[in-house]
Amino acid sequence: MRLLHTSDWHLGQTLQQFDRSAEHQHFLDWLCQQIQAQDADGLLIAGDVFDTANPSAAAQKMFYRFLQQARAIQPHLQIVVIAGNHDSPGRLESALPLLEQFNTHVIGFVPRLQDGSIDLDKLILPLRDRHGVTRAFALALPFLRQSDVPRVEDAADPYMAGIGLLYQQVQRRALELRTEDQVIVALGHCHLIGGQVSAASERSIVIGGSEALSASIFDSRVAYVALGHLHLAQQVSQQQHIRYCGSPLALSFAETEYLHQILRVDLDCAQLASVTPLPVPRTVPMLRVMPQPAPLAQVLEALRQLDLPATDYPPYLQVRVRLQEPEPAIRSLVEQALEGKTVRLVRIEVSYATATRAQDELSATQELAQLSPQEMFERLYHSQYQEAPPLALRQALNELIHGAAQ
Incomplete structure (x- = not known):
């Protein structure tokens, strides 16, 4: 069985005042091509589909159009989506009655039974091959809020302890359901200890308190853990099967050097066979002048020397200047140095050589x-x-x- 793992699309995001819908559409078109080229059986989307809880109509149309196109080119494809901390769980689940007709499963809230207890079975989704045979179970746990998790008494942080307990309960139930030849994969939108963070663009997912979970919350019998939230693609605790795929776009200049990708996950019988990164092509370059803050004269000369090829998508530019004292005309000087160049000036970052x-x-x-x-x-x-x-x-x-x- 072959799955594709992606997350943190942040549809609707802008870079300062610049709209990024063309970049997102290029990524989604490329992803559709990969679904077909890789002959995928399933697509795992591990949260933060949208950049805000109240996305624009255009961003929502882009998402639903993608789901329709993905299923059209790969009719047996199963899609599993969980909500991230940027998403509105209710908004994601609102179209669920229609999406289920297209083999798309969305988990925004933690489901409850009539007595108020957590319905673990609804967090466990069977993954079937193109012949309709259940080959795996997906544990789909969205970003967990305080009201989502079971109460743990006598814990210094009941919230974090409750998250760990819920993960344990869902895994235990999945192990009861599976047969020896079936695989368990898990989706989560969380921050695991040891994960490298991009502080410039990743919103803290807990206000106060420790917000990082230990990778030990995952049972060793879980073959693959598809994570969302951190934008840098990475393994966790050097374990090949616990992965952040990262965001498909650089969401800030702090992520300029990230290798953006999705992950192809191949499962063989009851175990993980391989994980293969599939690099996402970057539609719009992101430039920094200078790599480190430099004197104004040096920066202006570097801007004048910029050689930018003609393109439909002008690069984004961050200018980094180090001053001895405030320079009120700095933006005008930068714009003059860029005259005649097709570039989008996102930000002028100013620092000072002597601290006051x-x-x-x-x-x-x-x-x-x-x-x-x-x-x-x-x-x-x-x-x-x-x-x-x-x-x-x-x-x-x-x-x-x-x-x-x-």
């Missing part, structure tokens, strides 16, 4: 902003009482913070 007192204060403020609310609370409590805060207080703070994030 105001900049020192800004740096201290930024350092403080990096602390989680829990860390600030624990520091304050310790400064007053010379001991760590009691478990009950930490639990109450976690519940307050995670509740506010809903």
Whole structure:
């Protein structure tokens, strides 16, 4: 059985004021070609389909048109979609009655039974080959909010403990359902410990508190784990079967050097046979002048020397300047240096060679902003009482913070 793993499309995203719908459409057209060329049996989309919970009508049309086209070129294709932290679970699931007719399964919310308990069976989807034989089970766990997870008493962070427990419960149930010749694959939208983050474009998925899970939450009998959230394609804890495929587009200049890809996952009987990266072609180049902030005169000369080929999609440009003092005319000078060149100026990043007192204060403020609310609370409590805060207080703070994030 052959699956394709992709995630973090962020349809509807703009780069500053520049619309990126043409880039997204090029990717989706390319993905349709890969579905056919690779003769895929299934497509796993591990969250963050859209960039916001309230995507534009154009972004939604792009998504649904892709689903229709993918099924048209590969009629036996099964598609599994989970919601990410950028997605609206309700919006993703709203078209489910229609999508199920096209063998497309969407999990936005964690389903509940009438008694309020979690319906584990609805999180476990059979994956069938082109002959209709069930070859695998997909554990489809969306981004988990506070209300989605079971309560774990006596845990310092009940939310994170609840996420781990739910993953364990779903895996246990899947192991009960499968036969020896069936494979288990898991989809999740989460941050695993050891994953490399692009802080410029990946939204923190938990407000405060530890937000990273251990890869040990996955049972060793799970053949492949298809993850979403981190934009850099990577293995987790050097384990070949636990993977972030990464985003198909560079969503910020921090991701300029990323190798964007989808992953082809081949399953043989009850085990993983191979994982093959399929590089995504980049429609629009992303340029940085300079690689590191440089003096203004040097930057302006580099801009004047830029040799840009004619293209339907002008490159995005970030200019990085290091100044001795503020230069009010900097944008005008940059635009003059770019005169006659077809380029999209996204941002001028300015830093200063000598730190001022105001900049020192800004740096201290930024350092403080990096602390989680829990860390600030624990520091304050310790400064007053010379001991760590009691478990009950930490639990109450976690519940307050995670509740506010809903």
